[in-house]
Structure formats: structure tokens, C-alpha cells
Amino acid sequence: MAVSIFGRLFRSTRSICAPITSIICFALLLTFLFILYQPTVGPGSRIQRIGWQSWETIGEATPTVLQNPLPIDPGSISSNATGNIPPEVDWWDVDEATDNLDSVSASLPLDVWAPLLPHDTGLTEIAIAHCFIPASMTEVCNPDTTPEDDAIKGTWVRVERDINKKSGIWYLYLYYRRSRRLDVPLISDIRLLSNGDESELPRGETWKKVPTSIRDGVLGSKSLFLWYKLGPALRDLSQSDRSNLITELDILFGESRPWPGFEKIETPIVPSKPPRIDPVWLTYRRGVKPVPKAKPLHFSHNGTFKVMQIADLHYSTSEGKCRDTDHTPCKNGDTETQSLLSKMLDTDKPDFIVFTGDQLNGQGTSWDARSVIAKFALEVTDRKIPWAAIFGNHDDEVDMNRADQMKLLQALPYSLASAGPSNVSGVGNYVLKVYSADASKTQLLTLYMVDSHAYSKGVIDWFGIFKPTEYDWLKPSQIQWFLDESAAINPILRPFQPDQGRDLGGVWTKRQGAPPAEDEAQRLAKPNGMMFFHIPIPESYLSPDIDPITNKPLDVGSDYDEDGSAKKNGGFFEKALMQAMESDDSQIPEVKIVGNGHSHVTDNCRRVAGIWLCFGGGGSYSGYGRVGFDRRFRYFDISDYGETIRTYKRTESGEVVDDMILAGKGAPPFTGSVEQ
Secondary structure, eight states: OHHHHHHHHHHHHHHHHHHHHHHHHHHHHHHIIIIIOOSSOOHHHHHEEOSSSTTEEBOOOOOOOOSSOOOOOGGGSOHHHHTTOOTTSOGGGSOOOOOOOTTTGGGSOSSSOOTTSOOOOOEEEEEEEEESSOGGGOSTTSOOOOHHHHHHHOOOEEESOOTTTTTOSSEEEEEEEEOOBSSSEEEEEEEEEOTTOGGGSOTTSEEEEOSSOTTTTOTTOOOOEEEEEEEEEGGGOOHHHHTTSEEEEEEEESSSOOSTTEEEOSSOSBOOBTTTBOOEEEEEEESOOOOOOOOOOBOOTTSOEEEEEEOOOOBOSSSOBOOSOOOSSOOBHHHHHHHHHHHHHHHHOOSEEEEESOOBOOTTTOOOHHHHHHHHTHHHHTTTOOEEEEOOSSTTSSSOOHHHHHHHHHTSTTBOOOOOOTTSSSSOOEEEEEEOSSTTOOEEEEEEEOOOOSBOOOHHHHTTSSOOOSBOOOOHHHHHHHHHHHHTSOOEEESOOOOSOSSOTHHHHHHHTSOOOTTOOOEEEOOEEEEEOSSOOGGGGSOOOBOTTTOOBSEESOBOSOOOSOSSOOOHIIIIITTOBSSTTOOSBSEEEEEEOSOTTBOOEEEETTEEEEEOOOOOTTSOOBTTBOOEEEEEEEEGGGTEEEEEEEETTSOEEEEEEEESTTSOOOOSSOOO
């Protein structure tokens, strides 16, 4: 009887437990899915992250924009992306959608000095320390710290700039800490004050003095101390106050504006004492200031596009010295050149600038490349003109290699410079494409930038016994790179006829690949190409073609310099330029013009085997010149939607010289063979 009762009770309980167990399991599953498991950013990750400050309390980072996003290639924009552009808006003025750069700053390392990165993390402490050997070789000279300070304020970061580089008897470095913690006071202002000037600091604020003079080791200089103001912690700041936080420090040498996005403290760390000592400045950045990027290169609606070549600026960390000129007064070469550039840019109004090497003087005078790079393109960037640059033989002679310099060039406003493929010899082999202004966005011009290197290297040179004296040459990998890039360019119907509507988009692109009708004067061919590199090739000094109409040599301009090409010829002219034709059935080279710098008192254009080899001529008072030979700049005025290329030079007196047509209507005819 008892067994029967307990059996019925067990069966009754089992029938109840089964559905209850199912309900509990389902509730646990829902709890896991919607509460415990967070595949997206959850509440916990917004207040804590694991990093070198383990489980630090941090703020919610605001999305930032990288300083140098890559320019958009119009060829990659679909017709849907631009199909709804209003009639009054051009396609290059449309902001394309980009990836959501969520919390870029939150992923950046806090313990590395990298002033080009868009840090929005505030600084917590600043220190100055001297060292008798470069700080990169030892940590003995670093400021004192404790594990507790590192955890709260952040580890010490060294600004990799020796403040005493040219003026002190030992190395001197600036350090700071940065932190993402919400509860740490952050630096909101900086001052440089002499002893006894503390009364200039506002009352009622928390100012901290760095005990080591920022002029420590500079003989004969009055001590100068860095003071920084500690403001509220991140959790107590509004969004606008956060954007005013000091987020980066840097050192500037010479008389120039600070790096884009940075401000200069007007009291110099080291005053100028010409000609021996250049001024030294402390610069800082507030928040994140994205550098403006260049729009895609394009022709005007009238089919014009003007290129200005700026050759051989030879700028120094100082203001530079005037050389070989009767221009008076001329005390500071860099300053006078910038003034001349300003007038040229306002007079001729180019659409694009190409710097063809030797932006830096080298030769011991550009001893801080970063400071020189900050100033050489100022006149161009102030006018928001897109530009590109290639390297010359003097650019990397002193303290920074080409790869590191290219990163700086790319970070400047309106820059289109690129390092190019890593498997191609040199730094700066890249292609820029210029498009039509109509809705078709057809490529109408190709600009090839090539690195002509500096000096050839021998075994003896590797050991630094002798400085190399022979110029380098273009290498086989560059030949193959050019042939590959040329082969990838799609032919178009030439002469180009612009689309008169805005709704054809991809239909027009398809039409470009269609064969021309029998009654059309158009032909299917690649657009004209131009190429720029610094050191000329040997063919620049060969006998020129003969004009079949006038029977005169096609050589216009002056050539006071001796042969400035490399002694070894890698065959770039024959193996590259003469192999890339407009089309398979054409004998006309795709590249019509090669532009060089390097030779300051040579400015001629000489046609060899159908290709114009042109020198820019020296435009800088800081580079060598010739008395009586005015500084000058070369222009390429391209019209008829890329078909006609005209060139001229404007001298420092404002005179236009050697105005001539190189390609298109009015150019000397090309017979398809070299005529001597």
C-alpha cells in the first residue's frame, strides 16, 4: 500500500518537474544570450578595457578621423554613388561614405611617441631629463617613477627629439605621461617662464613646475622652466573641454611654422643666434585636428589642367642663404624663395604641384628633416592646392631616410604623395590619374612619379670610408613596375568628348571601350602620360629630334650645367618609355614628357625619339644658380581634355619664356622614328 502511494507521488512530481525544468533552462538560455553574452560593445566595455594600464577606468572615446585618409579613386565610385548629385555640384565635391572609424584613438598605444597619430588622450604629467648618451641607448636617464604612478598616470613617453641637438653640451629630452583614466587630472595649458616670472600665472589655478630647466646644458643662457596647468579629470569635462586638452608635444627647430595641427609657444627654448644657432621651440597640439585631404585630380569643365613643377628648393633648418644671384636684397634664401613662390602661385594659379626632388638642402644644413618638411610646401598648402613630391639626391643625406620622410609628406595637407610598392626599388614610385569633370569621370591624363634614388653604393661606401660621388640609376624593378602600370590603363576614345548629361554614369564608361565609328575622327588609345623624377637619364643629353617642318633641332632652353645623369644607364628609356605605346597598333609613346630637376641652370626641353625630356630650372635662391640666369619655374598647361600639352617658364621678373606646344594641336609632328 505504501509503495503504491509513493509510486503515485513520484509519478505526479515527475510530471510537474519536467515542464518546470524546461522553463528554467529556457530562462537561463535567454539570460546568457541577452545579458551575459555580448557580441557587440556592451556596457562593461564602455568603462573598462584591458591594456598596458590593466583594467584601467577609461572614458568613452569619441570617433576620430585619421590624419591622412587615402584619396578616393573616382574610377572605383559606382554610378549609384554619384547618380543623385545635384546639377550644381561636381562629383569631386561629394563626400563619399567611409568606414566607421569607431574609437580609433582608444586603440592607439599610450606609451609610444607618435605625433602623427590622432590621439585624443590627455596628458597627466611632464618632465625634462638630461643624458650624456642618446636616450635611445639607455633607460637610465628616464624620469623616476613607481608602479603605482605608472598605473594611475601612465608610463613615461619620451619625445624623440634632442632639444640640445645643436646648442647644448649634453642630450636633453622632454617626457610626458598620458592616461585614459576618468579620475586623473589632465593638462590643459603650458607656459615657459624664467625664474621670478611665476606671478604671470593666473591665480586660483593648479600649475606645476618642471624642476629641470628646458635650457639645461645650453651655456650662457638664462634658465627657462616649463609650467603646466592641471585641470579637471576626464569625467568632469564637457565634450568641448575635451577637445581643448593637450594631447601631444613636439620640438621644432628653425624659423618655421609648427607641424600642421600644432601650436608654438612664442617664447623660444633657445633663441636664434645666427649663423651658429637656430631657434628651438616647444609645440603642442590640442585635441585632434585632422589634416585636410586632397580631392581627386580632375580637369575643368572646359578641359584644362595646369601643372606647376617646383624643382630643387634646397631648404635648410635655418632660413637659408642666398646663392649666386643679383636679386637684392636677398638675405635669407628660404624666405625669399617662399615669397617668390607666393607670387608665382597667385599669378599662374596651377591646379596641381609636383615637387621634383631636393626639397631639402642636405649637406649638413637640413640637420632636422622634420622641421624642414614642415615648411617647404607651406605656400602650396595655404592655397589648398593638391600636390605630390619625389625625392632628390640631397633629401635623405642627414637624419631621416626616405621611408620615414614619405610618412611625413603623406601627413601634410592636400598631399597626394605615396611610398609606392615595397617590392619596387626606391620610395615614391606611384601613379596619379587626372579625370574628366563630367559624370563619366574618364581618366584623361596619367602622371607617373618615379624615385631616381641618390648615389650609387660600392663596398667601400658601405663602410663609410668615402662618400659616394656617382649618381644612382633607375632599376629593373622600376622598369617592370612602369610597364605593368601602363598596361593596366584602359584606352579611351580620343579626342575625348565630354558627357553633357549627369545621368549616364556607368553607361558612358562602357562607351569608352567601344570602337570608334568609321566616320569619327576618334581613335582608341590610352590617355597621354607625363613622368617626373629628379636625376635625368643619359638620353636627356643625346642629340635631339629634327623638326620635319623647320629642319631645326627640337631643343628649346638653356643648358649651362654639365651632364648630370648617372654614369650607368639602366635602360629605362629604351626598356620602359619606348615600350609603352598609346595602343598596340601605334608607334606613339604613351608618355609624352619627362620632367626632371637636379640641374639648376638647365631648363631646356629636348625631344628624343618622340619623347620630350624637360628640366625645371632652379627656382630657389637657396640652391646654386648663375648670376644673370633668373630663378624660374616650369608649367605644363594641358588643354583639349588632355590632348594638347603646352609648356612655358616664368622667371622671377615675371617674364614668360620658351612658350611652346609639346603635344597635340600645333606641336612638331611625330614621324615614329628618331630623326637626326
